[in-house]
Amino acid sequence: MKKLIIFILAAAIMVSIAACGSATKDSANPSSGSSDNGKDVLIGVSMPTQSLQRWNQDGANLKAQLEAKGYKVDLQYANNDVNTQIQQIENMILKGSKVLVIAAIDGSALTDVLKKAADNGIKVIAYDRLIMQSEHVDYYATFDNFKVGVIQGQYIEEKLGLKEGKGPYNIEIFAGSPDDNNATFFHNGAMSVLKPYIDNGQLVVVSGQKDFVTVAIQGWDSAKAQARMDNLITAYYADGTKLDAVLSPNDSLAIGIIASLKNAGYGTADKPYPILTGQDCDKPNVIAMINGQQSMSVFKDTRVLASKVVEMIEAITQGKEVPVNDTKTYHNGVKVVPSYLCDPVYVDVNNYKEILLDSGYYTEDDLKQ
Ligand code: GAL
16 A cells, blocks of 8 residues: 555656656747747847858857757848838748847838737847837847947057157048947047047148038948048048048948049058058958958857847747847937847957957868958
8 A cells, every 4th residue: 555655656756747848848949939939939130231241250140059949030131122022022021930039220110010020929129229219129139339430549559659749740530320329339439539639630632521411321231331532532632631530430432532542552660551540350351350351349249149038039039138239329209118238348459369360260261362
């Protein structure tokens, strides 16, 4: 009798352990991807363009990491066309996406389609660039955009010895696309370091063009940056006036600026390349750093950003607390969007091997001339 009771008890315990195992597995097991085992959870990923290197990496990283967790992914690129992006997002809504991850081309153009997403109970994560003028942006994942500018400003400050009172030096300033909320953060970050030197005369903007609107380049377009640099050289530097530094907010602009400088004969002992900043560590720009045509680029590890977004999606689909580390900075005109800011660092010819090659971001082949 006693043996029978012990047997029944043991059997009961075995059954409950088995039941517990699967529950934890489903909710905690990353490979399930969501509380209902993930196989049918669709994530819509909308990227701005494939013509700028980084977005290809962002899209590929997100897709690979999400699929590894068992999600289905609808990844679309919008060729830098706002209407195409809106249509693609509408399709993602119709296809039943549970979460939308959007790197906006024009941050202010998505208000209506985000309303549709909200009406369908879909959560929206703004990716890298904040989506403006909408209450239906649930989270924002990006790098510390103000700090990106500060890093660029500090690089110029250090290389010119401005803290030591050196100067005057001549500088020209570029900014990013006016429809990209990040562009003002980059600009303000850099100017927070450089403006005191412009005010005290250690830095001279020979063209006088300093305000964001005047120096902004629509669409982050290399050719437009090259054209502006051509005009600046013709108007202000053709008489031999020395150009000591150029603030470029990213690499696609820097590559256009380099082409203009090269055509104007820079890169000789008499006419050395000015200090030139950048962002994204695009392959051609890392090669330009190795060749002494560009001085630095701000590295934003797109693998890190993607993994943070995957964490957010896991939390959303499992009804858990979504990881954020900034609930103050990013007001999109309607509300402060809870954000996760990843950390940018600078890369130049002295540390690119360690940061880009040793980390596996690039291979030696990627940087072959
Ligand atoms: C910004 C982004 C930068 C750069 C630029 C052009 O929004 O943060 O990394 O890529 O767009 O695509």
